[in-house]
Amino acid sequence: MVDVAIVGSGPAGLSAAAHAAAKGMSHVLLEKTDHLSDTIYKYQKGKHVMATPSHLVLRADLDFDAGKREAILETWNRQIAEGKVNVQLNAEVTAITGAAGDFAMTLKNGQTVRAKAIVMAIGTQGNPNLVRCPVGDGAVVQYQLDDPGEYVDEHIVVIGAGDAGIENAMGLAADPQQGNKVTIVNRSRDFATAKAANVQALLAMEGEGRITVMLETTASAINQGEIVFDTRDGEVKAPCDRVIARMGSAPPRGFVEATCAEFEEREGKRAIKAGTGIAFTSADRVAYPKLSP
Ligand SMILES: Cc1cc2nc3c(=O)[nH]c(=O)nc-3n(C[C@H](O)[C@H](O)[C@H](O)COP(=O)(O)OP(=O)(O)OC[C@H]3O[C@@H](n4cnc5c(N)ncnc54)[C@H](O)[C@@H]3O)c2cc1C
Structure with a gap:
């Protein structure tokens, strides 16, 4: 031991x-x-x-x-x-x-x-947040990007404008010779979770016409060769060969509870047994475990 x-x-x-x-x-x-x-x-x-x-x-x-x-x-x-x-x-x-x-x-x-x-x-990376819209047969959706240099002449949509999404989008558009048409979509109006340096670099690339940035936009359907966006101005369809979804990740509560927790009935509900050494910050499924002091 x-x-x-x-x-x-x-x-x-x-x-x-x-x-x-x-x-x-x-x-x-x-x-x-x-x-x-x-x-x-x-x-x-x-x-x-x-x-x-x-x-x-x-x-x-x-x-x-x-x-x-x-x-x-x-x-x-x-x-x-x-x-x-x-x-x-x-x-x-x-x-x-x-x-x-x-x-x-x-x-x-x-x-x-x-x-x-x-x-x-x-x-938390074992638990990436998945796209929620319908995904048609043959559509390509991935949750990771290893080497942006691998892709050429593709219409690529990056969903999520946190640091991971912004860095993926900028990597895919960095070399104009690759010929990728890169769009990044963000459901909110600002870039609340991204670092200022990344946001600045992204907006500079948008200004140069190298990346399309769509704010207040979500994907409503992903089909082979096409994506449908829900935007402020209504539905927009665009060509799309590949979606790279970078929408964060959730703490592995299921794993932690399944491996570490003992349960008891409390007020008619299944609850983690008091004093078993594990607690979460709230009942929300995406809450983080309380850290040891
Ligand atoms: C795309 C991306 C870009 C980022 N860029 C930055 C950045 O520029 N600067 C920065 O400060 N932060 C950045 N972050 C955040 C940073 O990576 C995390 O904060 C950091 O990795 C968290 O460290 P960790 O040790 O808690 O977990 P992790 O680094 O996620 O490591 C967890 C490890 O546990 C292993 N594991 C999981 N389950 C099990 C199991 N059941 N049994 C055994 N092993 C297991 C995994 O394989 C992994 O090796 C970025 C994150 C992402 C996703």
């Missing part, structure tokens, strides 16, 4: 694991994919990773400086190896039983890992 098992090797899990290793605690870092930090690994090729907030207080010995995705991953891979962090890849945790002092985690491969304490650092 290890002192602490860390589930998930994003920046949160890597920091916790590096800290445990530096303190000489027995530990294991369990990561479901075959590489560290899957969310950052899946950022689009060459992405400039910004520091949010701009002055991060680092709590572990891993370095972080704003920079290219590739450089950040290279630094973390090297420092995790140098710090002798005990990493187990291809180790997806599917169930947790027991209590503080003796937890048992079941992995997808059937293995059991026991730990006195668990740090859950699984992020």
Whole structure:
């Protein structure tokens, strides 16, 4: 049995694991994919990773400086190896039983890992928000973009104008030689969740006629070769070979409840048993778990 098992090797899990290793605690870092930090690994090729907030207080010995995705991953891979962090890849945790002092985690491969304490650092990317409108046969809808350079001469619609959507749209339109016609749609009038630098760069590209920006717009149907928008001025149809939907993600409440929670009947409703060590900030399905103090 290890002192602490860390589930998930994003920046949160890597920091916790590096800290445990530096303190000489027995530990294991369990990561479901075959590489560290899957969310950052899946950022689009060459992405400039910004520091949010701009002055991060680092709590572990891993370095972080704003920079290219590739450089950040290279630094973390090297420092995790140098710090002798005990990493187990291809180790997806599917169930947790027991209590503080003796937890048992079941992995997808059937293995059991026991730990006195668990740090859950699984992020939210396993739960992307999906498009809600009808999607016809043959229509292409994807929730991730690896390499914007792969697409040529396509009409591409990016749904969602947060940082991920804006960066995808700008990447797809960056090289005019690719010949993509890129449209980004946002259901609200402003860019409330995006960083100012991204919004500024997007609006500059719109001003140069390289990207079409549609505000107060939602998709009402996605068909092969065509998308239907619901806009302030009514329905608009446009050619569309591919939709890239970047509409955020929800915390994995189902997973956390299924693996960590015990339930009881309270006032006629199924509720998480008081005192079982897990609580959410509200009854809303997209509420985040309460953080440990
Ligand atoms: C497209 C995009 C661009 C972004 N750009 C920036 C940026 O420029 N600057 C910035 O500061 N932030 C950015 N963010 C946000 C940033 O990526 C997150 O805040 C950060 O990754 C969260 O870290 P985390 O460690 O909590 O979770 P994650 O990084 O999501 O890591 C979770 C890890 O847990 C693993 N995992 C999940 N379930 C299990 C399981 N059951 N068993 C084992 N392992 C599991 C996953 O495979 C993953 O490796 C961006 C996010 C996205 C999606």
